[in-house]
Amino acid sequence: MNLDIRTIMVIFSMLTLLFSGLLQLAGLHVEAIRGVRQWAIANLCISLGLGAAYFYTQPAPGLEWSIILSAILIATGISLQLAGIQAFKQQRSNWRLTLFIVALALLQNLWFVIVHPDIDARAIANSILFAMIYAACARALLIKVETPLRTAYWFTGLSFVVLVAIMLLRTLAVWLSPAGSYSLYSNTIPNQLIFFIACMTQLCVTFGFLLMLNYRLINDLKTISSRDSLTGALNRRSLEETAARLKASCLRSGDTMAIMMIDIDYFKSINDNYGHPVGDAVLCSLVDIAHASIRSDDYLARYGGEEFCMLLRFTTEDEAWALAERLRRSYAELSLNAGDESISFTVSIGVADSTAIGLEFSALVSAADQALYSAKRAGRNRVVAYSSMT
Numbered sequence: 437m438n439l440d441i442r443t444i445m446v447i448f449s450m451l452t453l454l455f456s457g458l459l460q461l462a463g464l465h466v467e468a469i470r471g472v473r474q475w476a477i478a479n480l481c482i483s484l485g486l487g488a489a490y491f492y493t494q495p496a497p498g499l500e501w502s503i504i505l506s507a508i509l510i511a512t513g514i515s516l517q518l519a520g521i522q523a524f525k526q527q528r529s530n531w532r533l534t535l536f537i538v539a540l541a542l543l544q545n546l547w548f549v550i551v552h553p554d555i556d557a558r559a560i561a562n563s564i565l566f567a568m569i570y571a572a573c574a575r576a577l578l579i580k581v582e583t584p585l586r587t588a589y590w591f592t593g594l595s596f597v598v599l600v601a602i603m604l605l606r607t608l609a610v611w612l613s614p615a616g617s618y619s620l621y622s623n624t625i626p627n628q629l630i631f632f633i634a635c636m637t638q639l640c641v642t643f644g645f646l647l648m649l650n651y652r653l654i655n656d657l658k659t660i661s662s663r664d665s666l667t668g669a670l671n672r673r674s675l676e677e678t679a680a681r682l683k684a685s686c687l688r689s690g691d692t693m694a695i696m697m698i699d700i701d702y703f704k705s706i707n708d709n710y711g712h713p714v715g716d717a718v719l720c721s722l723v724d725i726a727h728a729s730i731r732s733d734d735y736l737a738r739y740g741g742e743e744f745c746m747l748l749r750f751t752t753e754d755e756a757w758a759l760a761e762r763l764r765r766s767y768a769e770l771s772l773n774a775g776d777e778s779i780s781f782t783v784s785i786g787v788a789d790s791t792a793i794g795l796e797f798s799a800l801v802s803a804a805d806q807a808l809y810s811a812k813r814a815g816r817n818r819v820v821a822y823s824s825m826t
Contacts (some may be wrong), residue, residue, distance in 0.1 A: 448635040452483040455642045461770045464579035465477040471524030485509030504545045567603035592644025602634045627640045635698035662739040667723040675737035679797035692790040694756035696746035697804040701816040703742035710774040753789035760785040784811040788822035
């Protein structure tokens, strides 16, 4: 290789510094996603750590502190990467572990550099410490997760695995070499190759985190575009797209699909008499009760205003009617506080299935709507099946 260790170190230090700035900039715009700023500081620490190590070539008065500072900064950077992974996964960052790692790096480098100078022992101790942190990062990422995010998780996790292998290989190389012969700056091909691969893999780790961040942002945007901002239920467009997918599935399997149209009775008078905040609470409470009533593979959407639509897979009209009746009763038993007054609400529901109507979503909605309006004409607070009308 034409590049010596010190040249590789400078290049990698600058690239890591650029990644730190990029992550810091990203952190300013994605405050809802945790862990980004920890990774920005982590890259800054690693960059500064390599910069500090650059000035240490051989034991000399005053230069010992540069190698101690370098090891502490790199250990801090790697431990912050672990804390950033925990935060990104919506877990509580273990700051005690971070402080323990930094303290351990400080103590072992003080011992092997100042108190009892031993270059080989220091290299082995640091390599083992770094390998343990890398292994913890890999373990946190190599998990089962949803498909879009899995690629980024596993890419980053496997990069950490490579770093673990490199640190263990370095430990073995120092252990087997003649006493006092090891030097980080030795420009032998094996040493250059190991250092170069380690630096490139560390860049891959940061790139992997950026990939994780990208997938999370895409997923959040999809969620925002597919959900009603007030209630958290699906929006109408998302439900129609889901219905198209389920139609194709039901055509292949021959299963039925049912629709439930739900409308809150006298909702306009609720807003007029108690105000829109109470009206919003009424809508959200209906969604909460509906979500507690349906199965995980059923879909609830806010179809417009106070009207909701529930799409039920593998469900007949009779089964949908029974579910709707339970939902109606649960909602009628609910009461909300509106100032000093406790108020209750009711819903009217129309149900229909694909047995006689077919799997076309618009036709199912039309049939369930007719049943819903029949329930309202009959006095509200009731469930009507489309087949009972015909």
